[in-house]
Amino acid sequence: MPASTPAFGESPVARNAIVILAVIAGGATLYFLAPILTPLALAMFLAVMIDGFARVLQHRLPHVSKTAALPLAVTISLVLFGGTAVFVAMNGAAFIGQLVAYGPKLDAVIAQLATMAGVKDPPTVVSLIKGLDASKYLGLAARAVQDFASTALFVLVYLAFILVSRKGWERKAIGLFPHREERQEAVTAFLRIRGGVERYLFVQTVTGLMVAILSFIAMFAVGLHDSLFWAFLIFLAVYIPVAGGVFAGVAPPLFALVQFDGYGHAVVLFIALQAVGVIIGNVVYPRMQGRSLNIDPVMVLLSLAFWSAIWGLTGAFLSTPLTVMVMVILAQFDGSRWISVILSADGDPQQLKNKMPNEPPDEADPPPAKGPLAKVMRRRPKAA
Incomplete structure (x- = not known):
């Protein structure tokens, strides 16, 4: 008797094709809804960060109760963010002014590079700036500032x-x-996501x-202008993989190279x-990171390119936790598990490799649910 032909939805090829089409449609949706979704994504990751910070405060400070931990974490976070905004406002203008003062030195560097490249009449910084459409770029800059202000407001809301x-x-x-059983699987997946994101934010911070402090020491030792502001920019840049x-x-x-004469300091x-x-x-980074993320390095680069293309700078910052x-x-899900296997570093995205019965869980395994999550897992729905 010939084998029965599987239904369209049961065919592995058809199922994989549907998954690929769903990924393409999802990427297009994320791109077109970026003005709405990027503030929400930032707010969600800030909420995860604040929630983790609150649990750390409750664990480290015995006098802080569970009720008071979250308001205290929110207050400290707002103070830190506000202090960062004040620092940028106070030092950003001076930093940009210092860059403008480097104009003559930039002309000299451009001339040297042009001579090495065989260019007879190298352009100057002023000529390059004059060749730009100032009104166009000023409009883009003003729009960028306006978008940042509105995005920050939506994130806070x-x-x-x-x-x-x-x-x-x-x-x-x-x-x-x-x-x-279904609820326990959902809570386990949530714990793995939360643990991975919190671990990533902690390690990156x-x-x-460490990178910012050591870089500041090196820059201050050679006498680089605005070393503190450079250290701040380096600290923010570390959150973007590779770049x-x-x-x-x-x-x-x-x-x-522009500030000092010669090449020694640079x-x-x-x-x-x-x-x-x-x-x-x-x-330091591999020892702290461990196996908590379990993402293939090539996928880290691809995710950086993908999320940057969809959500711009916000996507670059959030590319790894989103992945x-x-x-x-x-x-x-069975139909999409193969994509998860490709994204993982060891082919085991759920990190459920066979272990001995008495083997303790490794750092990447999600901790047992406690508090509200444990209640959710144990609670049963009310009868109709």
């Missing part, structure tokens, strides 16, 4: 509503997953501070910053 509506998600989880490290190691030496600074990047990136979230979610 979204963040406030997310923090206020936290308890409502418990009842929603019970309604979405009435069976305890600590290593970013942030290139900026941290290359941009300050380039401006040292070469010394370049060697020092490269040493900082190699030590932090190859020794972690996508990988964990896709691993929950």
